Amino acid sequence: MRQKKTARKMASVPAATGKRRAVKKHHTVGKRIIEGLEQAVAWTRGDNDRARVTLVHVPDVDIREVRQKMGLSQAQFATKFGLPPATLRNWEQGRARPDAPTRVLLAVIARHPEAVERVLRADARITAH
Numbered sequence: 001m002r003q004k005k006t007a008r009k010m011a012s013v014p015a016a017t018g019k020r021r022a023v024k025k026h027h028t029v030g031k032r033i034i035e036g037l038e039q040a041v042a043w044t045r046g047d048n049d050r051a052r053v054t055l056v057h058v059p060d061v062d063i064r065e066v067r068q069k070m071g072l073s074q075a076q077f078a079t080k081f082g083l084p085p086a087t088l089r090n091w092e093q094g095r096a097r098p099d100a101p102t103r104v105l106l107a108v109i110a111r112h113p114e115a116v117e118r119v120l121r122a123d124a125r126i127t128a129h
Contacts, residue, residue: 058100058103058104059103059104059107060103061098061103061106061107061109061110063088063091063092063098063106064092066106066109066110067088067092070113074088074089074092080117081105081109081116081117081120082120
């Protein structure tokens with residue numbers, strides 16, 4: 001796959017003084033999206049080794065253990081942290097697995113439950129007004 005240059009093209013435009021000056025042509029949003037997708041496809045094929053890739057380890061959390069250490073029932077834990085009780089049951093019983101963003105939230109709850117509670121209380125006050 002041919003790689004496109006990401007640098008902006010320069011065009012020569014006459015200035016008011018009669019001299020020609022360089023003006024940057026802006027890529028449209030659509031062109032930048034297509035370019036990014038082409039780079040992603042090239043990277044997955046191993047063609048583009050200059051791409052910057054950041055991998056983040058998303059932890060697995062034993063949600064039952066976290067809940068029990070907090071001394072809460074499934075219903076109490078679900079209510080306290082805004083989770084559907086049936087979903088919590090499914091996670092604990094292994095019928096379903098939380099997605100990556102939810103696992104991050106669960107890891108924060110495991111280490112700093114008070115921070116999540118504070119945010120949720122503040123959000124409740126904001127939406128109440």
